[in-house]
Amino acid sequence: MVAARHRLTEVKDRALDRITPQLALGALEAMALSLRLNPSFRRAVRVQHPSGARAELKASFLFTTWRDEQAVHAIFDGKRMRVGSGSIEQPDVTARFRDLGSMRAFFKPGADPFGMLLSNRLKFEGNLSLLARFGYLSSLVQQRGAPRPARVAPQGPARWRDLSVPPPGQPCSLEAAGETSALGDDPYLARFTLDDFPTLKRQLWVHRTANPGICAERPRLLTEFKLSAGPRPQGPGANARYQARALHYLLTRKQPIIHDDDLLAGTTTRERVGVVLYPETHGTTIWPELLTVQARELNPYRISREDARLLGEEIFPFWERDNIREHARAQNHNPLAMRLDERWVLYFLWKNAAVSHTIADLPAVLGRGLLAMQEDARAREAASADPDQRAFYEALGLAMAGVVDYSRRLASHARSLAALPCSTPGQDERCQALREIARICERVPAEPAETLHEAVQAVWLVFLSLHQESTNAGLSIGRLDVWLQPYFEADLAKLRDGEARERYLKRAIELSGALMLKCTDHLPLVPDVGNRLFGGSSSDQVITLGGLTTSGESAVCDMTWIFLKAVEMLRLRDPNLNARYAPGVNSEAYLRRLCELNLLTRATPSIHNDDAVVRSLVQRGFSPEHARDWSATGCVEPTSCGRHMGHTNCMMFNLVAPLEMVLGDGFHPILGEQVGPRTGDPRTFATIEDLFAAYEEQLAFLLDQAMRGNDLLGRAHQDLKPTPLLSALMQGPLESGRDVIRGGARYNSSGTAMVALTDVVDSLAAVKVLVYDKRLVAWEELLSALEADFVGHEPLLGLIARHAPRFGSEHPLPGKLARRIMERLDALHSARTNYRGGPYVAGYWSMSNHVAFGVLSGALPSGRRRGEAFTPGLTPSPRSGAPLTEQIRAVAELDPLLVPNNIAFNVKVVPGPRDGHQQILDRLQAYVQSYCDLGGM
8 A cells, every 4th residue: 555655655756747747837927917916016117216216127047857857947137037847057146956846846836945945955156146036926926925824822921910920049158258349248139139229120120022124224224224325335444434324324324212111222123123134245145035924934024014124125235246255256157165064964154144253442431531542543544544544444433423423312302201291100210310311322432431321331332333343153242340340339339328329239230131131132044944043043242251351360240130030121132242261260159150150040151260261362372361251252252352363163074074074985975075175985995094084185275165155255244344333342453554454453363263073073983993904894884884774774873883982981092083183184274375365273172063064964873863963062962971071171172273263162950859958069060170170161
């Protein structure tokens, strides 16, 4: 019966294959008919902006199979759409389908072209934004121009008062000598809970219950500027000035918003929780989903019918050829490095979207104010005889002027709100708070901050303004405890009364929590394919606490404990909290509090060994003082604050891909094509050294391509998207006269994330032991098992489990293999300089790409099955079976000097059912202390 059904399915598929070209042609003819009969479809093809500018679709599309057996095409000439069978010359977009079934799926209603790219059913060549526009046009036909109804799901309690309040940690029982001056005997602040801060509780409730909405404000204003400003000028300085004018246009027209419960003024978008769009980088990736995004299963976004139309028909068409990816592709004739990136299997280049993994010099803003910094830029402009540098300095001043204008319009808005008639209980108190907000926004960030409230407001306004300039993907906030401590101390010194000091302490906690909640007022744009690649990643904005001062003393202070308390109460996913721990300098009380927070939140903060990180930075050329002044960016990557342009996540690199290419003599099984050099049939490798040599050759080839792609995209940013505001807020550009994207910062580097080292090590160890040392399996059998995903080869899985040593165990082989690969990667990174003239540096963390790359990879000699997630970061595999103490030793023994972009060692500890709070804390603290004592990073 099963065989009969299988034969029937085969017959049906063959019949459908024969008519697939006709079905595809029919779908294209339906679009052509819509162009004649459907006004909304016609407007989307013959785009005219309200300014009169036109962006008619003039492009050709070829749809064919991988081997070009069948093909159909569509040609838009701005007015009409012509369709036909067969190939055409030099199409703007070529979509190649793995088989005719994939071609049919593409032309069905609700098709997901990006998902097909991810599953490798579709390859494309050409302009990705044009493919996205074609997807939008298809959805216009299928959805009849209206967004699908929103997917509504309960997000939390209906009233903010009903939000559950987690219990606090226990009071501090250890001495925090020299690390607090005002918090008394309990720096853990255990006496406070979220119920003591009703404003924070209301804001947290909004954060947890609000459905994020796509905001068209930024792309609308940017498009208006582009269409009114004329052609982009040539030359670095003139281009920076052009970008500064664009940012100034945005900030001086951005709607000033202060919500009813806001302690801090200003919003990233017009939505309470908004999705920010950057059409000049990756914004058009949402184009095919504009009519379906609010109904998708994973992370739906609200969008109004008008905003969907506005984006699809008046904004995105003006950016389809004027974005970073397309500029780099067109300027370099569709290079191999970018074509490989677009397959998503081998590596993922973040410069298509952003360069923002860095930290601005916020202490300069707080200590001097933007007006004084503008004067510095004007003085440089007046003193320079170089027209290019004069234009650059003008750009810095213009960008900062936009921030000041936005802040003062917020002040005016706050005054107007305060002047409204009071009609509800508590309104007088709110009006007084609004008048204070107005006073503060009138002062900062234009002038130096004098109080904690002013400093926190200035930090927020500068941070959100930086997000108007560049994609928020890992732009991080820095060492807020160290930077805000002087304002806390100055405020507190004015108070003598105990009750007043207690009220002020609560206010400091409230302001710290309010800033963290402000950072949650937006989400990065994630198309549906991104949900599958990254699990709906947040913006990864990092606050870093503790560690050392620049002179080597403990940096833990009152504001450290205050921020830790805010984290305990709010338990936010973003901003991401990282904690520096300096063994022998920071107190045991501090380390215990970090462990307790991990226990209470189940997630945060990440804990870094300050000694290991500082040594790795000094070894890479940072002065000791600047190395000690580091903060994490994105996930865990160290950046010297305000002086280091590191783009610490320039790429995610799949270390398993070169191994798969070795096993196929350069052929990648998932991509189904020859990718790398021919390094020989592994069945001919006489020794394990032959395998190592082949892996290193494939690795060098692939990493070279990834670095080439990063550099090409970096040069596209230099051409299209300098960053005058970020440059104004970094040490170096004012002195060098160069934007940070051109190497103007004091320190320059490009940081990579090497994903799945554990899986490579475990696979190489298995081959060495089973194939070469013990000769328990032949290459022929192993390759057959991998191709079959071990189906029919289950006894081999048993051999691997019993005999193959794994990273994290006491066996010395995996550690030696890991060090060998890390040394090779360090050499490959050190041999290259990036497009800004700085070094490449390696890290070993994976965000969530270990899942995405795992989905896109086949079975491995380690026994991992096809499609399973790789092991995250530099963490031993669950298959190792090693106790945590052995894993800690294995990871800590790796040389931190080889990983200047840091590592992620992800540990999950499950307490016993009878373990008490103190017992669990004792154990966690012992694990962390041991790891740091052994030198772990």
